Amino acid sequence: MDNGYLEDLNIKNQLSSTWDMFFGSYGRLKDVQRKAIPKILEGKDILICSPTASGKTEAACAPLIERLKSRFKVWTILYICPTRALVNDIYERLYSRLIYYDINILRKTGDYQAEFKTIPNILITTPESFDSMMCRGKLKNGFGHILSCVYAVILDEVHLLYGSSRGEQVRWLLERLRRLKAQAFKEKWCDDEKIQIIAMSATMKEPEKILKYYIPDGEIIKAEGKREINLISDEIVSIDETILKHFCSIDFQNRFKKILIFCNSRNKVDALVAELRSVLKDSNYQIVSHHGSLAKSEREETEEILKRHERVIAVSSSTFEIGIDIGSIDLVVLAEAPLDMNSFLQRIGRGNRKNERIDVLLCAENDTQRLIQKAMLFCAQNGILLNTAAGNIFHVIIQQIISYIFQSKDLKRSKDALKSLIESCLKYYFEDLSVANDIINNLILSGQLKEADDGKLTVKKDWFDKFSNGQIHSTIRFASGMSIYDLEKNRILATNVQHFQNKRVKITGKNKEIINIQGNSIIVKNSSEKLDGSLLSYAPYETIFFNTQPYAIRTYLGLEDKIFPYVIRDNKVYMFHLGSTQREFFIKLLIRMLNLKVIEAVNSFLVQFDKGYCKKVISSFKDIKYLNDYSMIKFIEKDIDKIEKELKIDPLNKLLPMKIRVEEVLRIINLREEIKLFKKVEFQNVTHTQLEMHLTKLIH
Incomplete structure (x- = not known):
């Protein structure tokens, strides 16, 4: 009898309520679960570092539910995901397991406006919706807050948040949540003010940095294990040559039924879909596209096709990297090298998720790209991790001050309350915390903050307008552009499009005729002409993409x-x-x-x-x-x-x-x-x- 079996048996005995929910069909635990579950049952804050599809979600949820269910009558686990897609994926995975166990689960995103009739046991959300709930989560009876019974927080895919403005936003929100819990405990809205934090990350080079950033008193749990990366061709050629050499082969089409191709830009996705539809018009593949400027309805249609249909080629930007349930993918193709190693690992990790081997095809337009693809493959195959770059984050200070004011009942905060929050959050960066006073004074001098009659601080009118339409909760700077509206489908097809003079456009690989332009809307219908329309051009993102x-x-x-x-x-x-x-x-x-x-x-x-x-x-x-x-x-x-x-x-x-x-x-x-x-x-x-x-x- 191996030691692992005895460990599993011991843990099973401790998970009397949740073993069947999460592990009943498996019988045995994975390495990461064996290491993490006992620590979580002890109430410790931990950072779990392990590869994709290694069982981290179950490792966190099972012991947290077990622990909270036995201790509190009303309890919530707040589950924070970096994308709406991952929220939906986690929701579907957990809902199917928890529906029979009287555990209430809700999701809250811009797409799903949850109605909080009761406090949920598991609440899955994004940083932006977390921010919104902090401001708008007061219960209608006036007794408490929707987050007042949060006893545990799960930060999923935290490496994708770390170093970004959204990651900094989450750090401030956790501090605000601690303050809310302290108030809730004082007002007897909850039974304990402690919040247990579980962060989950892919294997990183320096996990200590993430730990210090989010849970400085926590500990790191590492689990090994990597899947074999199988390059189906050692020859790295352009995507055009790859299509002609491989995709047109009957043997290839019989071997790979579901194929996911990643590109680095929206324009490249559109161009490649058009090319594939032309070259493979006689094949029985459905060819679809997916990127951030396609309307939600178009993206969801692509996701459904990938899940439901047997033979599909999907071309995507980074939007398919994480969180979207797209079923089993037979082959991942990188049409070009991504800008960073995290993206490379996320992209190839989408393939054959139930197997130990990932089938991959790498493409390159020139010798430079060929060298980069080989270098990234080498790092991936040898488990070599690279540091990620840091982005622009300090504008979050202002966003969080404004949000914190809107969280208060009378939409005002004392200068001391603001100063206390700023000092708590900025001590990570600055030893001299007098900077908190300087920030407040700057915002008063610039007119962003105004003194009310009682001496407290409120915000100028512009911020009230942004609050009313939910704009203050996001730290992302969106590209601005026009929308493509399909008159026949009666829905928006794409956003952030730059205006152009052509009469026809090609979108999602299909020709459309422009029939009118109204304000920021380009109205189109199906084109009866055989001439190809022009590919769309998109407004650039207002951020720097760091090349690592x-x-x-x-x-x-x-x-x-x-x-x-x-x-x-x-x-x-x-x-x-x-x-x-x-x-x-x-x-x-x-x-x-x-x-x-x-x-x-x-x-x-x-x-x-x-x-x-x-x-x-x-x-x-x-x-x-x-x-x-x-x-x-x-x-x-x-x-x-x-x-x-x-x-x-x-x-x-x-x-x-x-x-x-x-x-x-x-x-x-x-x-x-x-x-x-x-x-x-x-x-x-x-x-x-x-x-x-x-x-x-x-x-x-």
């Missing part, structure tokens, strides 16, 4: 972080910093500070300059050791408006004190760590070596 592909290449080539190889070719020097978009911005800042006008180009992979300036550039980069935080900060302060624009930092940041605006820039470009690295960098000429052969593929 260079880290994968550095790992693949076995280069230490401190090694900056360079190649001399045609009287040009190509110095490979291989440090992502963050290092690109850092180097651009250095160029301005050091007045290095001799540098001709900088991107996420390399720096380019004339051969005659090689010594000057290397010497200047080495001289960075004489720079200090103070000189860099002063330079950033002087150029702050321009730098914020380049980094696409939210305009709300301009309302914050200079100290915070500068700290945002330092954090985004990872300045302090970059300075440490540059002080020990070794520049190596690798011209005429084998390494040159690989690196020159990045020159274009």
